Amino acid sequence: MAERYELKQKEVWDGNMAASHALRQAQVDVVAAYPITPSTPIVQNYAQFLADGYVDGEFVMVESEHSAMSACVGAAAAGGRVATATSSQGYALMVEVLYQASGMRLPIVMTVVNRALASPLNIHGDHGDLYLGRDAGWIHLIANNPQEAYDMTLCAFKIAEDERVRLPVTTNQDGFLVSHTAQVVEPLQDEVAYKFIGDYKPMNPMLDTKNPVTYGAQTEEEWHFEFKASQHKALMESPVVIDEVFEAFEKLTGRKYNRVETYKLDDAEIALVIMGSAYETAMVAVDKAREEGIKVGLLMPRTFRPFPYNEIAEKLKNVKAIAALDRNAPMGAMGALYNEVSGALAANGQSAIMTNYIYGLGGRDITAEHILEVIKETEKNAKAGKRVTDLQGFINLRGPKLSFN
Amino acid sequence: MLQIRWHSRAGQGAVTGAKALADVMARTGKYVQAYSVYGAEKRGAPMTAYDKIDDKPILDHSKWMTPDYVLVIDPSLVFQEEIVDNTTDDTIFIVTSHMDKDDLLSIAKHLQGKKVYVIDAIKISQEEIGRAIPNTPMLGAFIKVSGIIPFEDFLTSIEDILSKFPRKIIDGNLRAIKRAYEEVK
Amino acid sequence: MATPKEMMTTWDKIQPGAVLPSFEDPEKKIRSKFNSYNYKVADWRVEKPVFNRDLCIDCDFCWVSCPDSCFIVEEVVNKRGKKQAKIVGINYNLCKGCAVCVDVCPTPIKSLLMFPEFVDNDEALKQWPTKDNK
Ligand code: SF4
Ligand code: SF4
Numbered sequence: 001m002a003e004r005y006e007l008k009q010k011e012v013w014d015g016n017m018a019a020s021h022a023l024r025q026a027q028v029d030v031v032a033a034y035p036i037t038p039s040t041p042i043v044q045n046y047a048q049f050l051a052d053g054y055v056d057g058e059f060v061m062v063e064s065e066h067s068a069m070s071a072c073v074g075a076a077a078a079g080g081r082v083a084t085a086t087s088s089q090g091y092a093l094m095v096e097v098l099y100q101a102s103g104m105r106l107p108i109v110m111t112v113v114n115r116a117l118a119s120p121l122n123i124h125g126d127h128g129d130l131y132l133g134r135d136a137g138w139i140h141l142i143a144n145n146p147q148e149a150y151d152m153t154l155c156a157f158k159i160a161e162d163e164r165v166r167l168p169v170t171t172n173q174d175g176f177l178v179s180h181t182a183q184v185v186e187p188l189q190d191e192v193a194y195k196f197i198g199d200y201k202p203m204n205p206m207l208d209t210k211n212p213v214t215y216g217a218q219t220e221e222e223w224h225f226e227f228k229a230s231q232h233k234a235l236m237e238s239p240v241v242i243d244e245v246f247e248a249f250e251k252l253t254g255r256k257y258n259r260v261e262t263y264k265l266d267d268a269e270i271a272l273v274i275m276g277s278a279y280e281t282a283m284v285a286v287d288k289a290r291e292e293g294i295k296v297g298l299l300m301p302r303t304f305r306p307f308p309y310n311e312i313a314e315k316l317k318n319v320k321a322i323a324a325l326d327r328n329a330p331m332g333a334m335g336a337l338y339n340e341v342s343g344a345l346a347a348n349g350q351s352a353i354m355t356n357y358i359y360g361l362g363g364r365d366i367t368a369e370h371i372l373e374v375i376k377e378t379e380k381n382a383k384a385g386k387r388v389t390d391l392q393g394f395i396n397l398r399g400p401k402l403s404f405n
Numbered sequence: 406m407l408q409i410r411w412h413s414r415a416g417q418g419a420v421t422g423a424k425a426l427a428d429v430m431a432r433t434g435k436y437v438q439a440y441s442v443y444g445a446e447k448r449g450a451p452m453t454a455y456d457k458i459d460d461k462p463i464l465d466h467s468k469w470m471t472p473d474y475v476l477v478i479d480p481s482l483v484f485q486e487e488i489v490d491n492t493t494d495d496t497i498f499i500v501t502s503h504m505d506k507d508d509l510l511s512i513a514k515h516l517q518g519k520k521v522y523v524i525d526a527i528k529i530s531q532e533e534i535g536r537a538i539p540n541t542p543m544l545g546a547f548i549k550v551s552g553i554i555p556f557e558d559f560l561t562s563i564e565d566i567l568s569k570f571p572r573k574i575i576d577g578n579l580r581a582i583k584r585a586y587e588e589v590k
Numbered sequence: 591m592a593t594p595k596e597m598m599t600t601w602d603k604i605q606p607g608a609v610l611p612s613f614e615d616p617e618k619k620i621r622s623k624f625n626s627y628n629y630k631v632a633d634w635r636v637e638k639p640v641f642n643r644d645l646c647i648d649c650d651f652c653w654v655s656c657p658d659s660c661f662i663v664e665e666v667v668n669k670r671g672k673k674q675a676k677i678v679g680i681n682y683n684l685c686k687g688c689a690v691c692v693d694v695c696p697t698p699i700k701s702l703l704m705f706p707e708f709v710d711n712d713e714a715l716k717q718w719p720t721k722d723n724k
Pocket of ligand 1: 638639647653656657661680685686687688689690691
């Protein structure tokens with residue numbers, strides 16, 4: 001039996017340490033991983049826990065991230081609770097297997113520390129990897145600080161493993177801004193955390209040799225569409241379970257999470273949609289703007305997938321202008337948040353003025369002052385009743401002003 | 406919100422120092438953030454680490470700050486003008502040097518007119534810990550200058566934080582902290 | 591081969607994750623409809639392997655190598671009282687005539703040889719090479 005880890009009521013952990021402890025408390029059967037900055041400490045801490053007797057499961061060091069996710073797929077198909085961690089290039093190398101994991105409906109949990117994708121090489125935070133995995137069929141949960149990195153990882157297991165879901169889940173935290181920033185975290189005691197997640201219930205385990213099953217069947221045109229449609233349906237219907245898990249988590253801890261997070265949005269005339277640690281920085285900007293009399297609020301999809309489009313439209317139905325801020329190089333389009341929020345509004349017959357801002361690539365700093373400028377530009381659109389600012393702007397970019405219309 | 410910026414070279418323990426300070430302060434009920442800014446550099450490259458300490462949860466995740474304290478734990482970085490970036494007239498500098506304050510200021514002109522304290526954290530760490538790891542002595546100097554918490558409380562917390570190390574290392578660090586507390590000028 | 595019409599399940603009745611069971615009833619060894627055992631691929635064979643029990647040493651190379659799991663095995667007890675698998679024949683409903691089994695068979699005179707489809711197995715065994723003309 002794994003030893004119990006002595007935890008204080010309040011710990012000072014960075015996001016990586018928080019994720020490591022959540023994995024430890026989940027008593028994962030198999031962690032297969034290949035370390036990459038800035039998520040390296042997650043598996044490093046985990047290996048230390050294992051060496052010190054706090055973990056019963058297996059830790060498999062593999063030769064690449066492709067192998068890491070492949071080993072995870074194998075172990076999950078065999079019938080165990082499985083988790084891993086990665087970032088950036090490692091995530092990119094896993095992508096092929098991410099689709100396999102979700103297609104086989106394997107409830108793997110992956111703690112992702114978001115980082116820019118090369119080239120040029122950069123180890124710092126942006127949402128390049130998260131957006132890359134957007135369509136891979138995983139549930140993507142967003143954590144904005146170390147406490148949330150811990151909480152989301154515990155919730156991830158419970159959501160993924162629910163028999164109504166059985167889909168893999170990533171928990172995302174910004175590289176360095178969360179992963180390497182130590183803050184106060186209030187952890188659950190080991191037995192409480194484990195009880196919340198519950199025992200792992202295998203479904204169609206390959207190690208049940210009396211009842212052999214095939215994983216990774218070939219399906220071609222007569223079958224493939226039906227399988228993909230049923231997989232999509234599971235993802236689209238997962239909010240029922242996600243809401244239940246968030247509710248149970250609130251009962252246990254008092255910490256309330258929502259699929260759509262908002263800040264001062266109720267009476268807002270303009271809104272910013274922003275995801276990750278900058279959502280919290282934006283709270284500071286909103287407070288400043290409100291002191292100046294600007295009625296602004298914030299919105300963040302806590303679940304980037306499944307994307308809560310109807311809930312988002314509902315929450316934004318009274319605002320006149322919206323700026324969607326994407327921490328990803330959009331490469332030939334508007335940012336994903338812009339596109340998806342616009343789609344959500346259009347689907348519900350709403351017509352707030354939409355603009356897009358790109359920020360924070362490769363760890364570029366974004367301050368409350370920067371966000372305050374965005375708020376003021378967005379207010380101009382609201383006041384004019386039409387878009388008078390650029391469609392796509394860039395925050396804290398050096399050089400002559402860059403924009404697209 | 407109290408804001409502290411550390412200047413160090415990668416490998417000198419500024420990150421550990423910043424995290425230890427955050428841990429100490431969190432035990433008094435404060436909210437904290439401790440982080441660092443570095444690239445994929447080698448050991449020895451200049452880097453910065455940061456502490457934010459407040460009575461309410463800290464939401465601002467930007468790296469930018471106007472520090473109340475600047476802690477320089479590498480003697481050569483004292484001469485780099487970047488250490489005064491974004492500081493105000495009230496910012497307090499605690500720097501590592503074997504020189505006394507007047508000699509130091511005559512060379513490091515960017516520190517003239519600033520509130521400067523000097524501690525030879527390198528020498529103290531070499532003599533007490535046996536290695537040039539100036540982070541813990543700097544903490545001792547900081548506690549003295551800032552008076553942010555009673556020294557005894559600080560010692561109790563830091564001993565617990567260091568408890569994963571062998572006794573010899575813990576004792577060395579505690580001696581270094583106490584010496585720096587006495588010697589900072 | 592096109593999927594038989596009766597197997598064309600709709601999206602709402604499909605196996606989650608395309609995880610397909612081999613058996614409908616594992617106890618009674620009733621194979622499921624997904625089991626490829628039910629797909630017969632023998633129609634296009636022009637040559638067939640013939641198995642010569644007299645020469646076979648039960649090394650199981652053919653059993654391992656056959657891409658369509660054609661080799662029929664019986665459980666027997668050997669001289670030392672140990673359970674052992676004994677190759678007893680070939681399932682001609684599954685065999686596609688690829689000759690891999692003939693290739694891997696290690697006996698000095700092959701225990702498996704390819705013959706034209708129309709040659710009767712008894713006739714084939716009579717034509718089997720001997721030591722002198724192998
Ligand atoms: S010929 Fe090919 S398919 Fe037929 S039994 Fe031999 S190996 Fe199997
Ligand atoms: S390979 Fe040849 S000798 Fe070996 S089991 Fe098959 S038929 Fe017999």
